[in-house]
Amino acid sequence: MLLLRDSPKLLDLFKSLARSIPESLKVYGSIYHINHGNAFNMEVLVDTWPEYQTVIIRPQKQEMTDDKNQYINTYSIFSKEPQKLQEILENYEVINWKQILQIQGCQESLGEGIRRAAFLKSVKVKYDDALLLITKDILKFTVSNNTKLESWGETGHPEEEYGSGDPNFKFSQLDISHSGLVNDSWKLGQNEKSLLYIQRCIQTQPAYCLLGSEGHPVTWAILQPTSEMGIAYTLDGYRRRGILKQLVAHYLKFLRQKNMPFYLSVVKENEAALRSVMQFGFFEASCGWHQWTCYPQTSSLTG
Secondary structure, eight states, rough: OEEOOOOEEEEEEEEHHHHGGGHHHHHHHHHHHHHTTTTTOOEEOOOOSSSSEEEEEEOOOGOOOOOOOOOTTTEEEEEGGGGHHHHHHHHTTSSOOTOOOOEEEEEHHHHHHHHHHHTTTTTEEEEEEEEEEEEEHHHTTTOOOOOOOOGGGGGOOGGTOOOOTTTTTTEEEOOOOHHHHHHOOOTTOSSSHHHHHHHHHHHSSSSEEEOOTTEEEEEEEEEEETTEEEEEEEEGGGSSSSSSHHHHHHHHHHHHHOOOOOOEEETTTTTHHHHHTTTTTTTEEEEEEEEEEETTSSSSSGG
């Protein structure tokens, strides 16, 4: 595998991957943030260049210091030839199979190669899938050759432009002091490692909320380093009042103005959430959202 480092090549790859949306979305969204500050210190691998078949996004080596931190030890994969993925994962030191890790993608066909490679490494795999929800924006997403590769934080913040639409709530950026509240409500979190991940997202990614009359967040959402909107929640006492709808409307307006890619995932059983997001023009992509969580069996990590 080849490591792509320079900005022109990464921008060329980004534009090329746009032609494979929605299947390439996990990798495409990650490269957007790599090109705009790379706050999570990710790196890009391709099998060949400039003609490529497989792209893998992974954290840089200095990031993966905790063998049990699956929030950081996360890989995104897109492949035009998923039937050859097993060979890549077996023969190249692409993935640190000694760690607990997550592999994410928008191609179910990646699974066979991942599972076979994991089996040979004595690694147990847990598979999860969900609906991948996109808008028409992402299908026509383009980037010009004149795109400024700046951090999103340099582009302004939506609270400077939009009110909440309700005088009882203020549209605001999440603060690091809110991370405990967000972590406690996140079903996939509620631990020290997820708290550190949320803190980092709040500090480096678009993360917004509505503040109630006492100045505390009552609903929020965060754009993760793969450009997936998530970790969204509304406090119990504020549900069925339309405030999440207000938040998402302003959030999407901001992302569109800044030309940021975005998408989200919803588990199939969550019909209420599915109905809610479809009000904003989201629809189901045929390829789906897929994640393989890997646990090394010959290690004390699973003990």
